[in-house]
Amino acid sequence: MSEARIEVDGLRKRFGQTLALDGLSFTVAPGTVTGFVGPNGAGKSTTMRVILGLDSIEEGTALIGGRPYARLTHPMRHVGSLLDASALQPSRSGRNHLLWIAHSQRLPVSRVDEVAELVGLGKAARRKAGGYSLGMRQRLGIAAAMLGDPPILIMDEPFNGMDPEGIIWMRGFLRGLAAEGRAVLVSSHLLGELPDVADHVVVIGRGRVLADATIEELTAGASSLEDAYLRLTSGAVEYRSGTDGEQRR
Amino acid sequence: MSSLVEPSRSGGFRGALLSEWTKFRTVRGWMIGVVLAALMVVLFTFLQANGMHTGYCTTPNPSSCVTGHQYVPTGPAGDAVADTYELVAKRLTGDGTITARITSLAGRIWAGPANEAPSLSDTRPGLTSWAKAGLLITPSTKQGSSYAAVMATGSHGVRLQYDYTHDRAGLPGSISSTAPRWLRLTRTGDTITGSDSSDGTNWRRIDSAHLARLPTTVYVGLFATSPTTSEGSATQAMASFDHIAIDSVANGAGQAAPGAWHATSIGTGPQDYYTRLGNGSYRQARDSIVVTGSGDIAPAVASAGGDTASDSLLFGLVVALIVLIVIGTMFITSEYRRSLIRTTFAATPDRGRVLAAKAVVIGGVAFAVGAVAAAVAIPLGEHVMSANGNYIFPADSLTVARVIVGSGALVALTAVAVLGIGTILRRSAGAILVGVVVFVLPTFTGPGIIGPTSSGGAAMWLYRVTPAAGFSMLGLLPRSGLVSYPYTMANGYYPLPPWAGLLVLGAYAAAALFAARVVLRRRDA
Amino acid sequence: MSDALRAEWTKLRTIAGTWWLMVGAVAVTVAASAGIAASTHVSPGGSGGASGAGQDPTKLSLIGVDLGQAVVAVLAVLAVTEEYGAGMIRVTLAAIPRRGVMLGAKAVNIAGLALVTGAPAVAGCLIAGRLLLPEAGLGPAHGYALLSIAHGPTLRAAFGSVLYLGLIALLSLGIGTVFRDPAVSAGIVLGLLYLPPLLAQLLSGPWRRHIQQIAPMTAGLAIQATRNIRSLPISPWAGLGVLAAWAAGMLLVGLAVLKARDA
Known part of the structure; x- marks a missing residue:
C-alpha cells in the first residue's frame, strides 16, 4: 500500500x-x-x-x-471520501449504492455488508436511500468511503x-x-x-x-x-x- | 491495517462496467421502463397489425369485393414474382432448339383516369421500356414456374432472362422492320443457351441458364407481355414473329416438332394481382405469328399490394425509442442532479472509461429491448396481418434476422447518442428535447404525418441524412433493376440500403459520444 | 396572489435558461416553417393528394408550430420540475404555503411566457410563408392569395396558434407537477403530443378519426385549418377546446397531487 x-x-x-x-x-x-x-x-x-x-x-x-x-x-x-451525503439516487437502496461502488473497485460483495454493519446502517441498508434522514445518509456516505479500507x-x-x-x-x-x-x-x-x-x-x-x-x-x-x-x-x-x-x- | 486484494491494472474497464450495470439494474423504475418498452412494442405491433385489413374487387360492382388478397405467385427462389403473359407454345421432348425472327414490337398505354380499370377503349400508342416479347422455355404454365427466355424489349435491347431475377444483355437497339432481331434458345439437358443475331447467319451466344430439375418435356414458344409504366398506367405489347422453327434432337436433326401452336394466357384470372391492359391473343398468318400480351415476368414490387413482416412494427418501435431516450438521458443526468457523479468519478477517475461503461450498459439494454421485442412482434404481426387477409412479402430467415438485429441496433444507437447528449447538457429536459426532436421527429415525415407536406422529396432527404435513416433497417420490400417502378417513400421504400441507413444513425451516435467525452474531460465534475 | 405571481415571475426571469428556451422556440418554429415552405413544390393543375387542389397555404406556413411546441413544453415542464431537483420546492412552499396559489401563479406566468413566445414565432412563420410559398406553386399565379391576416380564417389560424402554444405550456406544467422528474415529465409530454398523430396515420377508418378528435396535438392544431373545414375530424375552435380541456384536466390532477403528497 x-x-x-x-x-x-x-x-x-x-x-x-x-x-x-x-x-x-x-x-x-x-x-x-x-x-x-x-x-x-x-x-x-x-x-x-x-x-x-x-x-x-x-x-x-x-x-x-x-x-x-x-x-x-x-x-x-x-482514498475514501464523503463530499455530499445527499449525492444519491433516491430510488436505489443504500446497499445497492454500496454495491455498485464495490464493483467499480473490484471489492468482494461481502465487503458491502461489512461496511454497512460498521457504520450501523443495519436493516435500513435495504430501504430506498431517498427515505433516509440526513444522519443516515452521512452513515451511508461513510460506509461508501470505508468500502476500500x-x-x-x-x-x-x-x-x-x-x-x-x-x-x-x-x-x-x-x-x-x-x-x-x-x-x-x-x-x-x-x-x-x-x-x-x-x-x-x-x-x-x-x-x-x-x-x-x-x-x-x-x-x-x-x-x-x-x-x-x-x-x-x-x-x-x-x-x-x-x-x-x-x-x- | 488490513489490505484487501492488491489492485490489478487489467480489468479496470470490467469493474466500471459491472459497476454501471449494478447502478442501472438497481433503479427499479428503469428496469420497469425497459420491460414496459418491450411490451409496448409487442402490444402496438398487434394493434397496428389488427387494424390492417385487405380486400379486393374483381369488377367495379361492390358486390364482387371479397376480403383477402389477390394472388401473388412465388418464384423458384421463394421470392414474390409477377408472372402474367401471353404464351404461344408447343411441347418439346428432349433436347432441341427454337429459333424465330422478331420483326416488330409495338405497344399501347392506358390513357384514361388512374382510378378506372384500364381497357382498350382509351389508349395512346407507346412502348414501355420493359415491354418484352421473344422465345421462352418453361416446364409448366403455372404461375411462378421456372423459365428461360430470350427477348426483345422496349428500350433495353435483347436480353436473356431466367427465373425472374437473372438477366444478361444481348444486342442493343430497338426492333423495326429494317432492324429485326433473330432469337434462339437451345436446350441441352438442364442447360438453356440463348443466342441472338441481326441477320440470321452470324449468331452470338448471350449466356446460358441452368434450370434445376427440368423435366424431359417442356413448353417452348413465343411470348409477349408489357408491364405497368413507372407512372402506374397499364400497357400492352404486340410482337410479330416469322422464320419460326423448332428443331427436336429426338426427331432427328432439322425435323420440326409436331403438333399445333397452343395459346395460353398466364396469370390473367380475376384473382391475379397484375393490372393488365386488354386480353392476350395471337394471330397466325402463313409463316408469321403476332402475339399480344400485357403483364410482366419479373420480381414483384410494392405494387403487388402486399405488406412486409416489419410493417406493423414501426409505431411500437417509436414508442420504445421515446422510452429509451428518457431512460438513456436519466442514466447520466440523474447523477448530475444528485451530485452522484462525483462519487462515480471518485470511484473511476478515468472519465472516458465511465462514459464508455455507461454507453455499453445502456446500449446493451436498449439493444436487448429492441431485438427481443422485434423477435416476438414480427411473427405476431405477420400472423395477425395474414389472418386479416393481407399478403405478406416472403422474406428469408436471414432477412428477418437483419430486421431483428436492426431494430435492436436502432434503439441501442439512439439510446447511446442520447446518453452523449445528456452528458453534454447535464440536464434531463434539454437532453430529452434534443433527443426527441433529432431522433424521433424526422421519422414522422414518413408518409405525410407532420402535415400536408406535398414534398415527398423532403422526407426522402430526411431519411437519408437524419437519424431517421436508421429505420432503413426495417425495409423488406424487394427492389429490382428489372422493373421500372418509383421506389419512393410514398410507395414504402426507404431511400438508403439497410446497413447504410444504420451507419448514418451510428455516425450520429459516435459524434454525440465523442463530443461528450471531450466535454467530460475538460469540465469540472 | 399578486405576491405569488411576482415571486414566480422573478424565479422564471432570473434563470438564463428561460430566455434561451424562448428564443430557441421562436427560432425553431420559424426555421422549420421556412424550411418546409422552401422545400415544397406543388405541381400546378392535376388532381390527387400531391398537387395543388388539397393544399392549405396558411396551415403549411404554420407547420413550424409542430416543432416549436416541443421547446415550449420543455420550458413549462422545467418551470416546476427544476424545483424538485435540489429541494427548492420546500423553500417555495415555505414562502407560498397555499399550493393552489403557487401552482396558479406558475400557470399564469408560464402561459404568459408561452404567448409572448408564440406571437413573434407565428408572425415569423406567416411572413416566411408569404415570401416563400409563391415560389412553391402556392401563390397568386396558381390561384392562391398571398397570406394575410386580413383574411378571416388566416387570422383565426394565427391567433389560434398562439393560444395553442399557451395551452401546450399549461398542459406541460400540469404533467410536470404530477411527475416531478424533468426526464419522465418531458418524455410523457412529448409522447402525448407526438405519438397519437403517428398512430392515427397508421390506422384507418373511424379509429383514426377518433384519435384525431381527442389527441391534444391533432385536435388543437385543427385551429390552423383554413380550407376544407367541413372535412376535418374536428372543427377549429372545438379542437382548441379539446386541448384546453386537456390542459385544465392535467393542471387539476397536478394540483391534487401537489396537495396530497409531501413536497
Whole structure:
C-alpha cells in the first residue's frame, strides 16, 4: 500500500473573476486527523474536489501518496471520501449504492455488508436511500468511503445532521481511523468538535492557508480555538454580520 | 491495517462496467421502463397489425369485393414474382432448339383516369421500356414456374432472362422492320443457351441458364407481355414473329416438332394481382405469328399490394425509442442532479472509461429491448396481418434476422447518442428535447404525418441524412433493376440500403459520444 | 396572489435558461416553417393528394408550430420540475404555503411566457410563408392569395396558434407537477403530443378519426385549418377546446397531487 499522505502544493484556481484557490499548500500525515476549517467560500470544498480530481486546477499539484488521484487504479482503495451525503439516487437502496461502488473497485460483495454493519446502517441498508434522514445518509456516505479500507479519508462536514449519539460515534470513529495509522482530512464548521477529534488544523481563507498547526500551537495565544479562529480569519471573510464588519475597516 | 486484494491494472474497464450495470439494474423504475418498452412494442405491433385489413374487387360492382388478397405467385427462389403473359407454345421432348425472327414490337398505354380499370377503349400508342416479347422455355404454365427466355424489349435491347431475377444483355437497339432481331434458345439437358443475331447467319451466344430439375418435356414458344409504366398506367405489347422453327434432337436433326401452336394466357384470372391492359391473343398468318400480351415476368414490387413482416412494427418501435431516450438521458443526468457523479468519478477517475461503461450498459439494454421485442412482434404481426387477409412479402430467415438485429441496433444507437447528449447538457429536459426532436421527429415525415407536406422529396432527404435513416433497417420490400417502378417513400421504400441507413444513425451516435467525452474531460465534475 | 405571481415571475426571469428556451422556440418554429415552405413544390393543375387542389397555404406556413411546441413544453415542464431537483420546492412552499396559489401563479406566468413566445414565432412563420410559398406553386399565379391576416380564417389560424402554444405550456406544467422528474415529465409530454398523430396515420377508418378528435396535438392544431373545414375530424375552435380541456384536466390532477403528497 502506498504511503498514506495527502500533499497539496501551490493550488491555484479561478471561477470567472474570483480567485478560489490562491497558492494553497498543506500536507495531511498518516496517523493524524487533520481538521480543515475556514469561512464559507474559503475554498474547502473546492480543495477537496481538486484532491479527488473532480475539479481541474490552473497551477499546483494535489498528490495521494505521490500520485495524482486520477492515476490511481481502484482509487477508493487509496482514498475514501464523503463530499455530499445527499449525492444519491433516491430510488436505489443504500446497499445497492454500496454495491455498485464495490464493483467499480473490484471489492468482494461481502465487503458491502461489512461496511454497512460498521457504520450501523443495519436493516435500513435495504430501504430506498431517498427515505433516509440526513444522519443516515452521512452513515451511508461513510460506509461508501470505508468500502476500500483506504489509508486516507477525506470528509466534508461529516457531523452535519447527526444526532448527539451520532456525533459521539463519529468522534470515536475518526479517532479510531487515525489510531489505525490512516490519514484523515475532515472539514467542519463545528469548531467545538475539533479539539476532541483533530490533532492538527489547517485554517484557510480566500484560497490561502492562514494557519497549519497543531491544536496546542493554535490555542497557545488565545483563550479558545474559536477565538484563535476568528482572529485568523478576520481579514479573510466575505461578509460578517452586524458591527463586526464595520470594525474591520 | 488490513489490505484487501492488491489492485490489478487489467480489468479496470470490467469493474466500471459491472459497476454501471449494478447502478442501472438497481433503479427499479428503469428496469420497469425497459420491460414496459418491450411490451409496448409487442402490444402496438398487434394493434397496428389488427387494424390492417385487405380486400379486393374483381369488377367495379361492390358486390364482387371479397376480403383477402389477390394472388401473388412465388418464384423458384421463394421470392414474390409477377408472372402474367401471353404464351404461344408447343411441347418439346428432349433436347432441341427454337429459333424465330422478331420483326416488330409495338405497344399501347392506358390513357384514361388512374382510378378506372384500364381497357382498350382509351389508349395512346407507346412502348414501355420493359415491354418484352421473344422465345421462352418453361416446364409448366403455372404461375411462378421456372423459365428461360430470350427477348426483345422496349428500350433495353435483347436480353436473356431466367427465373425472374437473372438477366444478361444481348444486342442493343430497338426492333423495326429494317432492324429485326433473330432469337434462339437451345436446350441441352438442364442447360438453356440463348443466342441472338441481326441477320440470321452470324449468331452470338448471350449466356446460358441452368434450370434445376427440368423435366424431359417442356413448353417452348413465343411470348409477349408489357408491364405497368413507372407512372402506374397499364400497357400492352404486340410482337410479330416469322422464320419460326423448332428443331427436336429426338426427331432427328432439322425435323420440326409436331403438333399445333397452343395459346395460353398466364396469370390473367380475376384473382391475379397484375393490372393488365386488354386480353392476350395471337394471330397466325402463313409463316408469321403476332402475339399480344400485357403483364410482366419479373420480381414483384410494392405494387403487388402486399405488406412486409416489419410493417406493423414501426409505431411500437417509436414508442420504445421515446422510452429509451428518457431512460438513456436519466442514466447520466440523474447523477448530475444528485451530485452522484462525483462519487462515480471518485470511484473511476478515468472519465472516458465511465462514459464508455455507461454507453455499453445502456446500449446493451436498449439493444436487448429492441431485438427481443422485434423477435416476438414480427411473427405476431405477420400472423395477425395474414389472418386479416393481407399478403405478406416472403422474406428469408436471414432477412428477418437483419430486421431483428436492426431494430435492436436502432434503439441501442439512439439510446447511446442520447446518453452523449445528456452528458453534454447535464440536464434531463434539454437532453430529452434534443433527443426527441433529432431522433424521433424526422421519422414522422414518413408518409405525410407532420402535415400536408406535398414534398415527398423532403422526407426522402430526411431519411437519408437524419437519424431517421436508421429505420432503413426495417425495409423488406424487394427492389429490382428489372422493373421500372418509383421506389419512393410514398410507395414504402426507404431511400438508403439497410446497413447504410444504420451507419448514418451510428455516425450520429459516435459524434454525440465523442463530443461528450471531450466535454467530460475538460469540465469540472 | 399578486405576491405569488411576482415571486414566480422573478424565479422564471432570473434563470438564463428561460430566455434561451424562448428564443430557441421562436427560432425553431420559424426555421422549420421556412424550411418546409422552401422545400415544397406543388405541381400546378392535376388532381390527387400531391398537387395543388388539397393544399392549405396558411396551415403549411404554420407547420413550424409542430416543432416549436416541443421547446415550449420543455420550458413549462422545467418551470416546476427544476424545483424538485435540489429541494427548492420546500423553500417555495415555505414562502407560498397555499399550493393552489403557487401552482396558479406558475400557470399564469408560464402561459404568459408561452404567448409572448408564440406571437413573434407565428408572425415569423406567416411572413416566411408569404415570401416563400409563391415560389412553391402556392401563390397568386396558381390561384392562391398571398397570406394575410386580413383574411378571416388566416387570422383565426394565427391567433389560434398562439393560444395553442399557451395551452401546450399549461398542459406541460400540469404533467410536470404530477411527475416531478424533468426526464419522465418531458418524455410523457412529448409522447402525448407526438405519438397519437403517428398512430392515427397508421390506422384507418373511424379509429383514426377518433384519435384525431381527442389527441391534444391533432385536435388543437385543427385551429390552423383554413380550407376544407367541413372535412376535418374536428372543427377549429372545438379542437382548441379539446386541448384546453386537456390542459385544465392535467393542471387539476397536478394540483391534487401537489396537495396530497409531501413536497
